[in-house]
Amino acid sequence: MLVHTVVFWLKPELTEAQRAEFVSALEALREVPSVGKFYLGTPAEGVAARPVVDKTFDYSITCLFDDIKAHDAYQVHPLHVAFVEQGKPKWTRVQIYDAD
Secondary structure: OEEEEEEEEEOOOOOHHHHHHHHHHHHHHHHOOOOOEEEEEOOOOOOOOOOOOOOOOOEEEEEEEOOHHHHHHHHHOHHHHHHHHHHHHHEEEEEEEEEO
16 A cells, blocks of 8 residues: 655635635545545644644645555546646645655
């Protein structure tokens, strides 16, 4: 199994409509056939502030893949490619964590 987590920091000047468009594009990624499980979230409410807790991001996704081959298929899938093309102008930073 491979766990693929992506954290997004959006441009502060985005309108609510642009943010909603971004979230819709994120949601579409769950339809990529090689994605086993898909989770979309925002910084958790109620988690105590600690030096190791980062709540500065806007959205994160976590995708579970059966293996690296499934992950690699996701990377080149048209839905993912379109998301990157449409989303890139909306973010200031992206951080990816892959674990197996």
